[in-house]
Every structure is written in C-alpha cells, then in structure tokens.
Amino acid sequence: MNNQKLAIHALNQRRTIVEMVHAAASGHPGGSLSATDILAMLYFEVMDITADNVKTIDRDRFVLSKGHASPALYAVLCEKGFLDHDQLVNGFRQIDTDFQGHPNMNEVDGVDMSTGSLGQGLSAAVGMALANKIDHKPYRVYALIGDGESEEGQIWEAAMAAAHYQLDNLCVIVDYNHLQIDGNVDEVIGPSPLDAKFKAFGFHVETVDGHDFDQLRAAFHQARLIKHQPTAIIAKTTKGKGVSFMEDNPSWHGSAPNDEQFEIAMRDLEGNHE
Amino acid sequence: MSKETRTAYGETLAKLVKTNKDIIVLDADLSSATKTNLVKKVEPEQHYNCGIAEGNMMGIAAGLAASGKTVFASTFAMFAAGRAFEQIRNSIAYPKLNVKICATHAGLSVGEDGASHQAVEDIALMRSVPNMQVFVPSDQYATAKVIEYVATTKEPSYVRLGRSKVEDIYGPDSSIDLFKPNILHHGSNHKVLLLSTGLMSAMALEVAKKMDLTMADMICIKPWDALALTQLIQDYDMIVTCEEHSRIGGLYSAICELVCATAPKPVNCVAINDTFGESGKAKDVLNKYGLTQQHIEHVVTYMLDQH
Ligand SMILES: Cc1ncc(C[n+]2csc(CCOP(=O)(O)OP(=O)(O)O)c2C)c(N)n1
Numbered sequence: 001m002n003n004q005k006l007a008i009h010a011l012n013q014r015r016t017i018v019e020m021v022h023a024a025a026s027g028h029p030g031g032s033l034s035a036t037d038i039l040a041m042l043y044f045e046v047m048d049i050t051a052d053n054v055k056t057i058d059r060d061r062f063v064l065s066k067g068h069a070s071p072a073l074y075a076v077l078c079e080k081g082f083l084d085h086d087q088l089v090n091g092f093r094q095i096d097t098d099f100q101g102h103p104n105m106n107e108v109d110g111v112d113m114s115t116g117s118l119g120q121g122l123s124a125a126v127g128m129a130l131a132n133k134i135d136h137k138p139y140r141v142y143a144l145i146g147d148g149e150s151e152e153g154q155i156w157e158a159a160m161a162a163a164h165y166q167l168d169n170l171c172v173i174v175d176y177n178h179l180q181i182d183g184n185v186d187e188v189i190g191p192s193p194l195d196a197k198f199k200a201f202g203f204h205v206e207t208v209d210g211h212d213f214d215q216l217r218a219a220f221h222q223a224r225l226i227k228h229q230p231t232a233i234i235a236k237t238t239k240g241k242g243v244s245f246m247e248d249n250p251s252w253h254g255s256a257p258n259d260e261q262f263e264i265a266m267r268d269l270e271g272n273h274e
Numbered sequence: 275m276s277k278e279t280r281t282a283y284g285e286t287l288a289k290l291v292k293t294n295k296d297i298i299v300l301d302a303d304l305s306s307a308t309k310t311n312l313v314k315k316v317e318p319e320q321h322y323n324c325g326i327a328e329g330n331m332m333g334i335a336a337g338l339a340a341s342g343k344t345v346f347a348s349t350f351a352m353f354a355a356g357r358a359f360e361q362i363r364n365s366i367a368y369p370k371l372n373v374k375i376c377a378t379h380a381g382l383s384v385g386e387d388g389a390s391h392q393a394v395e396d397i398a399l400m401r402s403v404p405n406m407q408v409f410v411p412s413d414q415y416a417t418a419k420v421i422e423y424v425a426t427t428k429e430p431s432y433v434r435l436g437r438s439k440v441e442d443i444y445g446p447d448s449s450i451d452l453f454k455p456n457i458l459h460h461g462s463n464h465k466v467l468l469l470s471t472g473l474m475s476a477m478a479l480e481v482a483k484k485m486d487l488t489m490a491d492m493i494c495i496k497p498w499d500a501l502a503l504t505q506l507i508q509d510y511d512m513i514v515t516c517e518e519h520s521r522i523g524g525l526y527s528a529i530c531e532l533v534c535a536t537a538p539k540p541v542n543c544v545a546i547n548d549t550f551g552e553s554g555k556a557k558d559v560l561n562k563y564g565l566t567q568q569h570i571e572h573v574v575t576y577m578l579d580q581h
C-alpha cells in the first residue's frame with residue numbers, strides 16, 4: 001500500500017480514537033495517537049489479517065501489551081471493516097458493551113489477547129510465537145509495548161525467553177513517546193538506553209521514526225529476514241500525535257477532551273481526502 | 275459532604291510527612307491517581323517514584339523498612355495486592371516489616387477502566403497473609419484515622435482505598451474505633467444486623483435508617499476485636515454483610531468464619547458474585563453487579579421472609 005493511502009487510514013483511525021474517548025468522556029488518547037501510524041502499517045501492510053481469517057488463530061497476531069491504548073486497536077479494527085464505527089464510538093467504555101476500557105479477547109474479534117495490566121502482554125506474545133514454532137506455523141506475532149511499560153521486570157523476563165527460544169517470528173515494537181503518567185520517562189525512572197538493552201538481551205534492534213511509513217516498512221521487512229533472533233523496533237513517537245494541544249503533553253495520557261477541545265481536535269484531524 | 279478516600283489518604287499523608295521525617299512514600303507511576311503527589315508537593319525528598327514496577331516497589335519498600343524507615347507504598351489495588359502479592363507476602367509480611375500498602379482504585383467503582391483494573395479479590399488476598407493488618411475505611415474521616423494510626427505502628431498493613439467519592443458517615447469529631455464494630459444506627463428490629471465496610475457503608479446506613487435495623491461499620495477486617503463483634507452479633511438472629519468485594523474471601527467470609535465458630539446463625543451478603551466486572555460508569559457498574567441500597571434492602575427483605 002502506498003504511503004498516501006496509509007496516511008488516510010491513520011487519519012481516520014485518529015478521528016475514531018478522538019470520537020470514542022470524547023463520547024465516553026474517559027480513556028487514553030495520548031498513547032493511542034502515538035501508536036496509530038504503527039498500527040496502520042501493521043494492519044494494512046505487514047500482517048495477513050482479513051475478514052476471512054480474523055476469527056482464527058491461523059494468521060499473524062498482534063498483542064497490545066499497553067492495553068490502555070485500546071482506542072488505537074479498536075480504531076484500526078474498525079478501519080479494517082471488522083467493527084461498526086457507530087457501535088464502537090457509542091459503546092466504548094460503556095456498560096453492557098463489548099468495548100472494554102482495556103481490550104478483552106473474548107468480546108471483540110481481532111483482539112488477540114486480553115491486556116491492561118502493563119508488562120503482561122509481551123509474555124503472552126512470546127507464548128504465541130513459541131506455539132507457532134511448536135506447530136510449525138508460518139505466522140508472525142507482533143507486540144506493542146510502551147516505554148513506561150518497559151519498566152516492568154516482566155518485559156525483560158519475556159525478552160530473555162524470546163531470545164533463548166530464538167523466536168525470530170516475534171517482533172516487539174516500543175512506542176517510545178518519552179512520556180508516562182507521572183511525566184517524562186527519564187525523570188520517572190529512566191528506561192534508556194532501550195536499544196542497547198534489547199541488544200544485550202539477544203534481540204535484533206531497529207530504531208525508526210514511528211510516524212514515518214518508509215522507515216516502519218523497512219524495519220518490519222528487516223525483522224522478517226532475521227533468523228534465530230527476535231526483533232525489537234524502537235519507534236520514536238510523539239504522544240498525542242495529530243492533535244495540536246495533546247502533542248507531547250502528559251496530561252492527555254488518560255483524560256478526555258471536552259466538547260470545545262473535541263471540535264479543535266477534529267479540525268486538526270480533518271485532512272483533505274474527503 | 276463526600277470525598278474520595280484516596281484524596282483523604284493523600285491529604286493526611288501530606289500532613290504526616292511534615293513532622294515525621296522517617297516516612298518515605300513510594301509510588302509506581304500513579305501518584306496523581308493515588309494522591310501521593312500531594313506528598314511530593316510538600317516534601318519532595320520523602321517521595322520516590324519507582325516507575326511501572328510494582329513488584330520491585332514492594333521490595334524497595336521492604337529494604338527501606340529494614341533500614342528503619344516507615345514506608346507507605348501506593349499503586350492501584352490490582353497491582354499491589356494482585357501483581358505484587360508474593361513480594362508483599364515474602365518480603366514484607368513474613369519479615370514483619372514496617373510497610374503500609376495503601377492501595378487505591380479498589381473494587382468495581384473504578385468504573386470505565388474495566389475488569390482488568392477492578393480488584394475484587396484484594397481483601398481475600400491480603401487477609402489470608404499472616405502478620406498483615408487489613409483496613410477498609412469507609413469515608414474520609416475513617417481514612418484519616420487509619421492513616422494516622424498505621425503511621426504509628428511498626429506492622430505491615432494493607433489499606434484499601436477507592437477512586438470514587440463516598441458520602442461521609444462520620445464527622446470530624448466522631449469517635450471512631452478502628453478495631454471494633456462502629457455502630458452508626460441502632461434499630462429496634464433485632465432480626466437482622468447489618469455489618470458493612472468501605473463504600474457500601476453509606477448505603478447500608480441508609481437502609482438501616484429506613485428499615486429500623488442496627489448497622490455497624492467495620493474498618494479493620496484483620497485483626498478485629500472478635501470479642502466486641504461476638505457480643506454485638508449475639509443480640510441478632512441473622513446478619514447481612516455489605517462489601518464492594520467478591521463474596522469469596524472478604525468481609526462475608528470473615529464474618530462467617532467467626533459466626534460458625536461461636537454462635538452459628540444465618541449470614542447473607544451483598545457482595546460481588548464469583549464473576550469479573552466490566553467497563554462502565556461507576557454507578558452503572560455498581561448497579562449491574564448488585565451493589566446498591568436497593569440490593570441491600572432486597573437481601574434484608576429476603577432474609578426476613580425466609581426466617
Ligand atoms: C501493571 C500496571 N501498572 C500500572 C498501570 C497504570 N498505568 C496505565 S498506563 C500507565 C503509563 C504507561 O506509560 P507508557 O507505557 O509509556 O504508555 P504510553 O505512553 O504509550 O501511553 C500506567 C502506569 C497499569 N495499567 N498496569
């Protein structure tokens with residue numbers, strides 16, 4: 001798919017994210033918007049996921065280890081045509097709907113793992129990649145973690161296991177937006193240097209601009225070629241990407257825009273493709 | 275008036291750190307939600323952020339306590355009692371170290387974040403650990419009292435706090451006994467006694483007034499004053515317990531354990547069935563999972579009809 005088309009998908013996803021969080025008056029826009037281009041690339045180009053295979057496990061799978069970014073996942077599943085836009089926007093985080101604040105694999109087709117407790121999704125992704133090896137299945141497993149999330153020890157337990165079992169069918173993407181709830185990651189606890197850490201843990205490492213489709217494409221391509229090693233893609237991103245007043249502002253980690261802010265956000269995300 | 279118990283916690287702790295320099299407060303990237311940021315504002319050198327690493331935070335807490343500090347460690351109940359359970363058990367409770375685990379966002383009233391964040395098992399988990407004191411304050415005044423108390427003790431404690439605002443059931447001058455049942459309403463009906471804890475207590479109190487029942491608020495779940503509780507229970511035919519927790523292992527279980535051993539009588543509960551919660555506004559979730567005043571009235575009426 002060409003970059004222009006990907007950009008249109010990503011813009012639609014961003015609009016859906018803002019609509020969902022605004023309608024629910026609750027949710028996590030910042031880390032959803034930073035991950036949107038990565039998800040557009042994965043779901044529209046890298047992964048073999050279609051309406052025909054979405055309900056099966058015989059396809060590439062994606063684990064949203066940073067489960068609070070559920071709007072980003074729901075939005076791309078919606079953009080793929082797997083979910084109804086209005087049901088999603090009106091149902092997100094509401095009682096009696098499938099669209100849990102943190103995604104539940106038993107409620108939404110295309111959600112491959114239930115997540116929300118940071119640090120746990122990557123281990124599950126390791127398990128999936130291992131199962132594909134055991135069963136000689138060609139499918140790949142992708143997991144998205146947050147930079148703050150990488151402070152969990154379990155991330156590094158999972159990394160050690162992934163390298164030990166030579167899971168070259170596993171690709172971890174770090175949404176390196178430099179922010180967590182209490183502020184800048186380097187001020188909170190300092191996970192850097194992430195690239196050197198993953199390398200030391202036995203990963204092949206690619207560092208890219210997480211909003212540049214060419215760089216993302218090249219990194220995912222490279223990951224596929226690497227044998228006997230898992231890959232970590234360190235994607236440098238901007239939290240709140242695309243919405244002027246949310247960009248790089250930690251206070252938009254987990255708060256929803258009011259009506260006025262919503263109007264501004266939607267104008268920021270208008271684009272000229274319609 | 276009403277206030278979140280987590281806010282009362284942060285405000286009380288922010289006062290204590292000014293005079294008690296042995297207090298160290300730890301958080302795991304949730305200090306604006308747990309309200310330990312109020313401590314950071316006034317005494318930044320007594321506040322340490324451990325990042326998103328709750329197991330490690332409990333270990334650091336243990337080491338600080340083993341070095342003479344009085345440690346308050348905060349995160350959401352799910353990531354304290356849940357994720358860091360075994361660190362709490364083996365590094366804090368077993369060596370009986372001076373760590374106060376003040377866990378916020380307990381129960382279904384977390385609301386929109388959904389089941390992954392709604393700890394409905396934490397009382398059961400923490401209550402089953404030897405050496406651990408378990409407190410579930412029901413309003414801002416009870417919270418302040420609990421925090422002031424645990425700061426003076428040397429034992430490990432678990433304090434369960436909530437996200438949502440709760441109505442006051444005490445006042446600034448109320449005499450609150452942390453270990454005895456606090457009788458907030460005396461009713462003339464001696465068939466059913468209401469024993470409640472946490473966010474349910476304000477609702478149970480309303481029911482007690484409406485149905486002329488006796489209602490007591492239980493702040494300490496362990497170790498409580500069993501003698502005082504047994505004496506109170508003696509005067510009633512049946513008991514209904516109320517808690518924002520699974521019916522397995524919380525107040526209901528603790529009361530059943532006591533009653534079975536002393537004076538068996540029917541005990542029923544208003545609690546969460548053996549199921550996970552879901553996303554929704556706190557009010558909607560509490561209603562769907564059976565934690566409202568109407569649900570309490572319903573269970574009491576059922577008990578009265580049955581016996
Ligand atoms: C185990 C665990 N601890 C704490 C939280 C609460 N929490 C949700 S998001 C978040 C910050 C995440 O930061 P980061 O991983 O950098 O995510 P992003 O910036 O991409 O949104 C925290 C602490 C959680 N969900 N799980």
Ligand SMILES: [Mg+2]
Pocket residue numbers: 031146147148175176177178179180
């Ligand atoms: Mg981040």
